[in-house]
Amino acid sequence: MKPFETAVKNPTIYARISDQALDSGELDRFCADDDRSGGQVLFRGVVRGSADGRAVARLEYEVHEAIALNTMRTILQEVAASSALHFAGAIHRGGVVLPGQPAVLVLTAARHRRAAYQANEAIIHRIKHEAPIWKKEVFVDGTHRWGHNCEH
Numbered sequence: 001m002k003p004f005e006t007a008v009k010n011p012t013i014y015a016r017i018s019d020q021a022l023d024s025g026e027l028d029r030f031c032a033d034d035d036r037s038g039g040q041v042l043f044r045g046v047v048r049g050s051a052d053g054r055a056v057a058r059l060e061y062e063v064h065e066a067i068a069l070n071t072m073r074t075i076l077q078e079v080a081a082s083s084a085l086h087f088a089g090a091i092h093r094g095g096v097v098l099p100g101q102p103a104v105l106v107l108t109a110a111r112h113r114r115a116a117y118q119a120n121e122a123i124i125h126r127i128k129h130e131a132p133i134w135k136k137e138v139f140v141d142g143t144h145r146w147g148h149n150c151e152h
Contacts, residue, residue, distance in 0.1 A: 011080040014089035015072035017065050027089045027107040037086050039113030041120040043106040049099035055140040056099055063094040064132040071131045075123055083119035085110045090123060092133060 012030055024042055031040050047059050076088040087109040097103045106124050110116040127133075138144045 011077075011085050012087045012089075013073060013076045013080060014087075015069055015076055016091045017063050017068055017094050018091055019093070019095040022091055022093060022102045022105050024102075024105055024107070026091065027105055030087050030089060031107065031109045034086060034109065036111060037109035037116070038111055039116035040087075040107065040109045041113070041116040043104075043120050043124050044102045045104040045106075045124065046102050047097050047099045051137055051139075057138045057140045058099070059097045059103065060136040060138060061092075061094045061097065061103065062134045062136070063092070065094070068092070068131045068133055072127060075126045075130065079108075079119050079122050079126070083108075083110060083115050083122070085115065085119050088119065088123060090127060092127065092131070094133075 014027065014030060024044065027042070031037060047056065049056055072090050072092070076090060079085070080088040085108055087107065090104065090106045092104045093102070104124065104127070106120050106127070108116045108120040108123065110119065134146060136144055136146050
């Protein structure tokens with residue numbers, strides 16, 4: 001921990017899987033009027049319209065919801081504790097997501113921006129590698145490919 005970062009007792013943790021369009025306002029409400037956090041970082045992972053030079057029609061996410069939520073909560077709690085966060089939240093889509101639409105949102109809030117940025121990156125990296133969420137890329141030409149959610 002950096003000298004200016006101190007542990008936060010009971011940071012707020014929020015995790016959800018949704019089959020509906022994501023709205024960052026759902027996470028923002030947890031940090032509204034919170035004067036403790038000088039840094040609030042929102043990551044919005046958006047479906048790209050192409051992959052490897054091929055046009056993407058949509059992504060289809062399959063989620064083992066109970067395990068994914070438990071995994072996400074554990075990740076959020078661990079990163080919040082090690083990063084002095086006041087808030088750590090993540091929402092991931094399940095089902096069909098079109099290009100241009102967000103597939104995942106992560107919001108972190110900390111006293112200082114560096115902690116919020118670093119924690120946000122750590123959370124999305126771990127969710128993509130650890131949560132049982134699989135994506136099927138469906139291309140405009142009708143072909144598709146399956147992959148776990150962690151190519152990069």
